[in-house]
Amino acid sequence: VNVVKLVRDVQVKSIEQTLKHAEKYLGDICSLLAAYTRKTAKLRDKADLLVVQLFDFSRTEDPELQISLKNLAEDLAMVQDYRQAQVERLETRVVAPLKAYGDIVKNKRAELKNLSTDLNKELKELQKLDKLRVRNPADRQSIAEVNVQKSSHNAQRSIRQLEDSITDFQRQKLDDIKKIFTDFITVEMLFHAKALEVYTHTYHNLEEMNPQKDLEVAYASDTAGNSTSHYAGSVLASPKSQSLRTTMMSTAAQNHRLQRSQYPITAQRVSPNETFHRTEA
Amino acid sequence: VNVVKLVRDVQVKSIEQTLKHAEKYLGDICSLLAAYTRKTAKLRDKADLLVVQLFDFSRTEDPELQISLKNLAEDLAMVQDYRQAQVERLETRVVAPLKAYGDIVKNKRAELKNLSTDLNKELKELQKLDKLRVRNPADRQSIAEVNVQKSSHNAQRSIRQLEDSITDFQRQKLDDIKKIFTDFITVEMLFHAKALEVYTHTYHNLEEMNPQKDLEVAYASDTAGNSTSHYAGSVLASPKSQSLRTTMMSTAAQNHRLQRSQYPITAQRVSPNETFHRTEA
Numbered sequence: 001v002n003v004v005k006l007v008r009d010v011q012v013k014s015i016e017q018t019l020k021h022a023e024k025y026l027g028d029i030c031s032l033l034a035a036y037t038r039k040t041a042k043l044r045d046k047a048d049l050l051v052v053q054l055f056d057f058s059r060t061e062d063p064e065l066q067i068s069l070k071n072l073a074e075d076l077a078m079v080q081d082y083r084q085a086q087v088e089r090l091e092t093r094v095v096a097p098l099k100a101y102g103d104i105v106k107n108k109r110a111e112l113k114n115l116s117t118d119l120n121k122e123l124k125e126l127q128k129l130d131k132l133r134v135r136n137p138a139d140r141q142s143i144a145e146v147n148v149q150k151s152s153h154n155a156q157r158s159i160r161q162l163e164d165s166i167t168d169f170q171r172q173k174l175d176d177i178k179k180i181f182t183d184f185i186t187v188e189m190l191f192h193a194k195a196l197e198v199y200t201h202t203y204h205n206l207e208e209m210n211p212q213k214d215l216e217v218a219y220a221s222d223t224a225g226n227s228t229s230h231y232a233g234s235v236l237a238s239p240k241s242q243s244l245r246t247t248m249m250s251t252a253a254q255n256h257r258l259q260r261s262q263y264p265i266t267a268q269r270v271s272p273n274e275t276f277h278r279t280e281a
Numbered sequence: 282v283n284v285v286k287l288v289r290d291v292q293v294k295s296i297e298q299t300l301k302h303a304e305k306y307l308g309d310i311c312s313l314l315a316a317y318t319r320k321t322a323k324l325r326d327k328a329d330l331l332v333v334q335l336f337d338f339s340r341t342e343d344p345e346l347q348i349s350l351k352n353l354a355e356d357l358a359m360v361q362d363y364r365q366a367q368v369e370r371l372e373t374r375v376v377a378p379l380k381a382y383g384d385i386v387k388n389k390r391a392e393l394k395n396l397s398t399d400l401n402k403e404l405k406e407l408q409k410l411d412k413l414r415v416r417n418p419a420d421r422q423s424i425a426e427v428n429v430q431k432s433s434h435n436a437q438r439s440i441r442q443l444e445d446s447i448t449d450f451q452r453q454k455l456d457d458i459k460k461i462f463t464d465f466i467t468v469e470m471l472f473h474a475k476a477l478e479v480y481t482h483t484y485h486n487l488e489e490m491n492p493q494k495d496l497e498v499a500y501a502s503d504t505a506g507n508s509t510s511h512y513a514g515s516v517l518a519s520p521k522s523q524s525l526r527t528t529m530m531s532t533a534a535q536n537h538r539l540q541r542s543q544y545p546i547t548a549q550r551v552s553p554n555e556t557f558h559r560t561e562a
Contacts, residue, residue: 025338032331039327043320050313057306065455072462167496174346174492181353182487189480196473199466206463211455215448 005123008159012116015166019112022173023105030098033184037090044083051077062214068206075202079195086191093183097176108169115162122155286404289440293397296447300393303454304386311379314465318371325364332358343495349487356483360476367472374464378457389450396443403436 051073058069129148332354339350410429 021341025334025341028334029331029338032327032334036324036327036331039320039324043317043324046313046317046320050310050317053306053309053313057310060302060306065458068459068462072466171492171496174495177346178349178487178490178492181349182484185353185480185484185487189477189484192473192477192480196470196477199470199473203463203466203470206459206466209459211452211459214455215452 008119008123011162012112015112015162018166018170019105019109022101026098026101030095030101033090033098034095037087037095040083040090041087044080044087047076047080047083051080062217064210064213064217068209071205072202075198075205078198082191082194082198086187089187090184093187094180097180104172108165111165112162115158115165119155119158119162122151122158125151126155289400289404293393296393296443299447299451300386300390303382307379307382311376311382314371314379315376318368318376321364321371322368325361325368328357328361328364332361343498345491345494345498349490352486353483356479356486359479363472363475363479367468370468371465374468375461378461382457385453389446392446393443396439396446400436400439400443403432403439406432407436
């Protein structure tokens with residue numbers, strides 16, 4: 001019985017160690033995954049600001065770039081929506097169940113303490129009966145023998161409960177760890193897959209952007225003196241919606257008619273119906 | 282010529298506005314993308330800490346979970362390597378070229394100022410010659426007419442240079458924006474694709490993890506009194522590597538041989554060659 005008590009003490013300490021390990025490592029991992037989730041949310045915040053800025057920027061630009069920037073901003077916003085879903089899922093499916101381990105360990109510890117107290121009592125009872133038997137070796141079929149049987153039965157039941165309890169804890173821990181990290185990987189994969197899908201679309205949109213179109217628009221409104229583009233509007237706006245070159249032309253034409261040879265060749269940049277200034281000149 | 286000057290003033294202001302816009306928006310977008318890159322680096326840092334913690338945790342666990350946690354930690358570390366590549370690429374291919382726009386705008390501004398100064402001189406010269414012509418209307422074929430021609434030519438050349446300069450700037454800006462954002466999307470896609478690839482592998486690894494194996498190992502060493510697993514080592518270690526139940530059994534057997542009926546049925550949990558305790562009993 002003394003050996004039993006010694007082993008039990010060691011075992012109870014070992015169980016305590018198991019719980020302490022689970023508490024420490026799962027606690028630390030929980031904190032780090034919570035921090036990971038927070039950093040992901042901060043990344044989303046920065047990307048959201050970028051979306052706003054891209055929309056602002058798009059409004060000051062010509063149609064081609066404007067559409068491209070708007071598409072880019074919309075796609076970037078969509079990825080941030082997926083990142084938001086990622087953050088929420090990480091919180092509910094990864095961080096929360098890990099956080100729950102604090103209480104699970106606490107409850108398990110209380111449970112084990114109760115079982116350990118029961119076992120202590122039962123072992124003390126056994127020890128008492130043992131001493132009784134040593135003093136009365138002849139009294140083998142006495143009432144004490146029945147009590148030994150009963151106490152031994154109780155002690156073994158408590159030990160079984162103790163072991164089952166820690167086995168249950170280990171089983172739950174293993175299942176939970178498997179589930180939590182599978183969920184973590186699933187949440188991450190889902191986000192990466194969605195981001196990849198959206199950005200593939202964005203990539204093709206950007207590939208189709210033709211900066212030359214905006215330059216033509218700017219140039220056309222420049223030579224035509226008729227602005228529809230924002231760029232031309234902001235860069236070349238004049239009280240008469242005429243470019244400096246066009247004004248210079250008219251003034252020069254009225255005064256000296258010298259401009260013919262100096263007129264820049266822009267035919268290759270403007271569309272046929274915008275070249276009337278050149279033919280006029 | 283006065284109309285020309287007015288238009289020129291408006292145009293120079295418009296060009297200034299274009300440069301200011303580019304400076305402001307590209308500058309803000311640069312700052313936000315730099316912040317986005319920094320937050321990505323911080324996310325990598327947190328994930329790196331998680332990797333270390335998972336490795337630490339794995340060392341305290343049984344073979345099955347130990348291997349799963351190690352695989353998970355290694356895969357997570359690999360994704361962080363890709364994230365590091367992402368951060369470096371964002372810095373060199375997105376943030377740096379956007380940052381360069383500060384200097385590009387500054388240089389362009391200096392260039393336009395010089396061209397504007399030249400144009401001012403030429404327009405003043407034209408104005409002077411105009412007045413001369415008004416005072417001497419008969420002197421049409423004089424040397425003044427040649428000077429008017431020359432000054433007008435110079436002024437037009439300056440205007441052309443001014444317009445070419447801003448067109449060049451717009452062309453470079455459009456090409457650069459297209460390239461920078463295409464690079465941004467490419468860098469992001471590359472990372473998401475790699476992360477998805479690694480995590481798909483991780484997911485299958487986790488799926489294959491069988492928690493039951495670790496419970497069997499723990500149980501086997503429990504009933505066999507022969508610990509090879511870390512879990513059994515920490516939870517059930519005793520001076521004789523025997524579990525409390527095994528010790529209890531022997532003690533009880535020596536004293537009372539009462540244990541037969543109370544011995545827990547564990548056959549379904551242990552492998553056949555580990556059941557000798559039960560048959561022994």
